[in-house]
Amino acid sequence: MIRIPGYQRVRYQNIGKSKGENISKKLKENIRKSDEKDVETMKIKRLLLYLYDPGDKGIFDQVVKLCHTFESQLFVLFVLEEIRIGQVARMTREKSETIRQRIEEDGWEMLYLVEDEAVESGVRTSLHMEEGSVPGVIKKYVENYGIDALIIKRRDETKKLFISSPVPVIGL
Numbered sequence: 001m002i003r004i005p006g007y008q009r010v011r012y013q014n015i016g017k018s019k020g021e022n023i024s025k026k027l028k029e030n031i032r033k034s035d036e037k038d039v040e041t042m043k044i045k046r047l048l049l050y051l052y053d054p055g056d057k058g059i060f061d062q063v064v065k066l067c068h069t070f071e072s073q074l075f076v077l078f079v080l081e082e083i084r085i086g087q088v089a090r091m092t093r094e095k096s097e098t099i100r101q102r103i104e105e106d107g108w109e110m111l112y113l114v115e116d117e118a119v120e121s122g123v124r125t126s127l128h129m130e131e132g133s134v135p136g137v138i139k140k141y142v143e144n145y146g147i148d149a150l151i152i153k154r155r156d157e158t159k160k161l162f163i164s165s166p167v168p169v170i171g172l
Helices: 025-033 054-070 082-092 096-120 134-145 156-164
Strands: 046-051 073-080 125-131 149-152 169-171
Touching: 046 054, 046 096, 046 134, 054 073, 054 096, 054 149, 073 082, 073 096, 073 134, 082 096, 096 125, 125 134, 134 156, 149 156, 156 169
Parallel strands: 046 073, 046 149, 073 125, 149 169
Antiparallel strands: none
């Protein structure tokens, strides 16, 4: 079980072997804070990792460990955005097609790196590269694949996803 502030409250059950067993202060606080009425338990069966650029490689290990811990399937998504390709082409004064090819190659490289790490840890993965707007593509994946949570690397470019995502967002 995972506690995601502001989304769902988690109830901890069967803690310890006896009523007298010591429980950590933090766990006690969480139990006190949760309302005994209308408490829901969240299971994370499918996680969607959204990749933005090669800087996201730093979170691969954490994501794979999280999936391994919760026995979740990992969907990994890289989105080719025409707006981003156009911006990079204007800044570098290169052809859009050259930039598109470079970004696509970087995307596939990251997808395969995540897959390699996940396979070594026994985590089932599904790799995806799509074209379109990121919020729209993520919404489609959440609906079509029954995604339980979205994982992203926190940065300025991903702030809008914390608001627009139809599922809880885990920012690493």
